[in-house]
Each structure stands twice: as structure tokens, then as C-alpha cells.
Amino acid sequence: MTVQDRVIAILADQALLDPSDVTLDDTLESLGLDSMGLVETIFAIEEAFDITVPFNANAPQESGFDVSSVRSIVAAVQDLATQRA
């Protein structure tokens, strides 16, 4: 599975959707994920990729981890996974 497939699988699991229903243009809002769902998602991503995601729920926009869309989350995870490798 690619990074993209794995991130989408994690988001789909959190949003109680089938992965085929999640597109790169989806947002947290369109997936119905609230702030707690996002924190759970980030935890699942960290566990799946063995990375540390810089994310602070108080200042999400300044965390250096772009959560504005599925596409941006996939890209951010790819970056972090590459840095780790």
C-alpha cells in the first residue's frame, strides 16, 4: 500500500466511511471529522508510520502540519516519512 492509500484508510476508518468514498479533495469537515477525530487520526498516522507529527490543537495552523485537505495531509505524511527514512 502506498502512503496515500494508508492515510486514506486511516481517515476512512476514523470517519466511518469506505476508503473508496474518500478523495484527495475531501476536507476534515467534508469527512465529518471534528477536532477529537483529527487528534485520533494523527495518533493513528504516527503509529502506522512510526513518525512524530507536529500538531498542537490550540494553534493548528501554526503546527507545520497542513490539515486543510486529504491531499495536504498525505503530502505532509510523505514528507515526514521521507525525513525519517
Next chain:
Amino acid sequence: MRRVVITGAGTINPLGRSVPETFDAMRAGRCAIGPLELEGIERLSVRIGAQIAGYDPAARFSRSQLTLYDPFTQFALIAAAEAVAQAGDAALASDRAGVVLGTSGGGLQTQDGNYRAVYEAGKDRVPPLVVPRLMANAAASHLSMTYGIRGPVSTVSTACASSNHAMGQALALIRAGQADVMLTGGSEAMLCFGGIKAWEGLRVMARDTCRPFSADRTGLVQGEGAAVFVFEERERALARGAKVLAEVAGFAATSDAGDILAPDPDGAARAMRGALADAGLAPEEVGYVNAHGTGTAANDRSETAAIRAVFGAHADRLRVSATKSMHGHLIGAAGAVELLACLMALNAGVIAPTVNYRVPDPDCDLDVVPNAAVEASVEAVLSNAFAFGGLNAVLALRQG
């Protein structure tokens, strides 16, 4: 109705080992937040906190006492000793004396250390007194045993509102005639690996320091310590010539019945209104509100909205400060230590500041007493505590 006054106060917290030391630090706007020193720090991403610097249990307690006293019990005993010394031995000389303390983690360091021993070090044996050391009522029971307090003794655990709920119960017990005097307040000793690791998971912890109501805040910072008060039926206190520090005029508790984490301004506002009504205070009589003020985006905005809803135009004349910016978030002891700032406002006319404040936030546009204490004559105050789980507990004090 029987009225209740405070006749003793004691504390140990990151700002000081006594009430006078704490007042001095609050007056000076000193911030006790710094690098954490604890076992396993290298595996934590949160590395700042407000510890009681240089605390040496062996200097305060014997070896046999320490076998029984988790740090949260130690802090409660140290705070109580100061409070009882101030109130006088006569305060507790009654079968109708009790204790009700707040704590969230209870003997968490005892649990953490013994889990480490059995899980990490693979030990098959723990010391015999782990259970009485870790139980959440250990601190209350040791206060009872130390001072021969034989009436109602219990512990309240409602996360960040624990000590306000506890003090509300102490007030209710005395009003109802079930006790004449109560030791009450809260104690917390959560600064250990497991205690901090759990908070990391929420991703609400500050990166640099605690900056309540400042637009550049990044979250909360944990602290540790205790504050204990002597609450006493007013006529009894006056009859024995006790010095009255303040009247505990009112209390109210509400529940949001909404989200487990996200605060609801309506729940907070109902608790503040309830405390005012219970105290028979008009909003305009209140000069200072000790805010819950955690430094998280969610709390600070919600609390500001709630204060505006309760106080209307008077909100712009109120002083509202978040002393967590100095002593950190003492979780189950937060309301107790913060009540000290209320006593300082009522008795010394000094309002403790919100330190580390840098950037105004339009969503938190109250007079938060930024960075420096101010002098103000204050007749009545509120102290807010809002817990995860949607539980809100507000105390109202007036000059005694």
C-alpha cells in the same frame, strides 16, 4: 442560614512554600514554569512544567511517613499545617469537624512508580503499602488522622474542578449543620512520566509557556502542589475570636451535558450566575474573577464569552486574571491554589496578574491584568473552575 468563613489558609505550590511566599510571587508576577526534571524526560515531548523547585520530602517527613505518603498526600499535609496554625488548634477541637479535598490523580506517582517496577523492570513484588498510598482519599484520611478530625471526611474527583467542588461541599456541609468546621481545598502531584505522557496525547500542551488570553498562546502547562483552607461556621469563628480571611458567600455547580472535552459557555455562565445568586450578590458587586484561564484556545474563548454573558456591561470594569500563567495548571488542586489569589484581592487589595501575556486576542477582550499586579479595592470575587467532562464549579467570596 448558617454562614461560612475562612479562618485559615495554607499552601505549597510552585510559587511558594507558604501563603505569604505565594502572595509575594503573585504580587511580583513571577512565573514558576521551567524545564521539568523527572525520570524518563527524554521520552516526553512535553518538557516544561511548574514544579515545586528543590522540594525534599525527607526534610519534611520521616521515612516511615514517606512509606505511606504519596507526594499528593505530602503536599496536602504541608498545606494543612499552615492553615491549621493560622486558624488555631481550637478550630478543629470538635467532633463536628470534617475534611473534603479535591484531587484528580490521587496517588498517581505511586501508581506510576510501581507500574514501572512491575512492567518495565519486571519485578514480581511491590511494597506492601501501595494501595493505601495511591488511593484518592489518602490525603483526606491523613489530614483526619493527623488532626483527630472525626466527622465527615471524603474526597472529590472532578478533574480540573475537583477542589472547587470539594470546597463547595465543605460550604454545604457547614451550612446544613452536618459539620461546624472543615479542612478543604485540593492537592495534586501529577508531574511524573505517566502523568505527563497522558496529557501529551491530547495535544493541548504549550510549547513555550502558559499564556492565557494572549493571542499567541499554545496551550496549558501542568503544575503541582496543594492549598488547604479552614472553613468554619461564622458565629463559632467570631465567638472564639478567630481572624476571618473572607466569607465563603456562595457556590454553584453545573454540567454542560454536551462534549467530553469542548467547553460550553452556557454551562460556565450558569455556574457563575448560580454562585452569584447563592451568595446574594449582584454582578456589579464583583470586582475580580479568578479565571479558569488554562491557556487553551477552547477554554479562553469560551470563558470570555461566558463572563460577558453573565456580567454584561460590568464585564469591562472587572479584573479577570489567570494565575495558571504563574503556577501552572494544578488540575485537581487548581481551584484551591487560585482561591489564594482571591484572598489576596479581598484582603490586600492586590489583583494577581496574567503573566506571559503578549498579544491581544479579540476573542478574549477582558481586562486580564496583563503581566503586572494592580491595586484595587474589591468587595467580592468569583473563582472559576471548569473541568473536562463538562463540569463547572464556581465559588463566590466576599470580605469577611
